[in-house]
Amino acid sequence: MMLKKQFQILTVLLITQLISGCSGYSSAVNSLGPETPTSEMRAQIEAPVDVAEGQSPFCVKPVEADPEMEPAMAALPPEPYRARLYFIFDTSQFTAESEVAAKQVFDEIKSRQIAEAIVIGHTDTMGSEQYNIGLSERRAERVRQELIRRGIPENIIITKGMGESELLVDTADEVVEEKNRRVEIDVR
Template identity: 40%
Template sequence: MSKTLPLFVLCLLLGACASERVVLLPSTDGSPGKVIVRDAAGERVLDQPYAATARRLGINRPTVTEAAQVEVRYGETLRALPPRPTSYTVYFETGTDTMTPASAQAFVGVKREIAERPAVEVMVIGHTDRVGSPAENDPLSRQRAELVRDQLVAEGVPAEKLEVAGRGEREPLVPTADDVDEPRNRRVEISIR
């Protein structure tokens, strides 16, 4: 009994010293983020980059954290994480599966980013504007997405890493009435994760 008591006391002491830490990291695009941390006393909102809380004995306490401290403490772990997902949009000429010249040029960066990711998954979703009927736009949106997929496969992206979908005119970026020619709706969204 006396041998197990010190071990039990040690476990209690270690448990009492253990803590959890939450640090809100800045987003890569500069947009604000927010994390809500709850405990028995209520909730604490972290809404500034490097805002932090440490949980000890079931209570969250605010802590001061800076970028340099995060790098020292978590840098190796953060560098081991996969890259954050990114999205690109390429646009098309009216009624066709031909990319606009600016989108064709920007597509080079999309291919480069996909090639640099070690374990990539890509979702390619085609869209149309509301010119024409849904019966025409559904296949056209899919055709646009398949064109992008085929170009990525030609660049060496494994086909099994690509998912393709066509949404037709159902998810406009800019809502319009029927038969309105809106260039921002004639697009393919490429989500890379």
């Protein structure tokens, strides 16, 4: 019975520690360990880390900008840009929503200095696999032509048609699903 009671107390303490996260670090460690706020052992273990009282060295801390690193940071390429455009069933024509979004997507791509644009076409599961490979290639080519028309060098655009092999929404064969009829654009 005594062992069960001790187990319950330890469980409550553990749950309390997990819920309190970083804020309860100091009091929980000190209530189970040394009587002083900082023991010699704790000071040796945490010596290379500057830890404020009540914080764990494992808590996220904001990093201050280093002025000497600003030129290097400015020279880094921008984050990759990813976009997805959708198509009308059995065509390489954008849906009404994607027709509107396409201008923003293409303007964003044009505004970047890019080394590579990957355009991958997809279809839903309606039709044969062979037909869908061709349809997905036509969709990717449509986006490629739009990028070239807007001044993106054609030698940095890679296209591929995946057909129905990488569905965004899993469906059975011969199912119409708008979210699977798409082109994914990845610009770096």
